[in-house]
Amino acid sequence: MATLRDIRRKISSVKSTQQITKAMKMVAAAKLRRAQENILKTRPYAYRLNQVLGHVAGLVDRSIHPLLEEREAKRIGIVAVTADRGLCGAFNQNILRKATEELEAQTKDVKDVFVIAIGRHARDYFRIRPYPVIYESYDFFSHLEFANAVRISEEIIRLFTQHELDHIHLVYNEFKSAIQQNLTVEQLLPIQPVKPDIGRRKLEYLYEPSPDQILDALLPKQIDIQLWRVLLESNAAEQGARMTAMEMATDNASEMIDKLTLYYNRVRQATITKEITEIVGGAEALNK
DSSP states (O other): OOOHHHHHHHHHHHHHHHHHHHHHHHHHHHHHHHHHHHHHHHHHHHHHHHHHHHHHHHHSOGGGSGGGOOOOOSEEEEEEEOOSSOOSTTHHHHHHHHHHHHHHHHHTTOSEEEEEEESHHHHHHHHTSSSOEEEEEOSOGGGOOHHHHHHHHHHHHHHHHTTSOSEEEEEEEEEEETTEEEEEEEEEESOOOOOOOTTSOOOOOOOSSOHHHHHHHHHHHHHHHHHHHHHHHHHHHHHHHHHHHHHHHHHHHHHHHHHHHHHHHHHHHHHHHHHHHHHHHHHHHHHO
16 A cells, blocks of 8 residues: 555656646647637638639640649658647647558559658658658748748758659648648649639639749749648647646546545545554553
């Protein structure tokens, strides 16, 4: 049976842990509010830009720009976007599992499959896996800036335009709410044309200057914006997952403290009863 001192130490330890998890929950909640504001501001522009350029891609000759070039998928790249830190429930594990499933599915059709690891957890996970990491970027989510997305975008565009990769797919957590994140897989390159709605008149675009000059300016920016949106989605989803995980940890700590306190009282009562019994027994022995 544990001594009263041991139980008190356990209770004190759990209370200290509870204070830490409660503080982490509050920090995550504050970061979540800022992250949610950023993603809500970015989504409309990113979605609209993607839609417009998707329509343009369906109307022009796809050979006029390298980011539109559709070629046989012999070399596939999977961009796995995880967090740099843990303590956020199954956030990272879900992404890594989904990315692994996508890699295994692609290896059935093509021979060369590569990983672009975004986030420390993705880097550490794929370093010991059989899939080669062609590019990695991490330790920036605590100070997330648009420049981070541009740097990653430039490397992804280089890999695609130099034919080191033929298709590039994104795997990330899309933010829905503090308690819900959607695992999302979507193609980043080549940019896919958007099929016009049935029954709607086919739009014709007038270009000034030429289409190739316009696409040269807009298509790289579109990749920048889409990656920026994905990083914001992942960051908001991470903070939501961490807040939820820390709330559950705090509740579990409260439950454990209650159980330990009850156990402490029972042991204390048993100890007192034992001492009283020994005193009474000693007194009776003296009276005899």
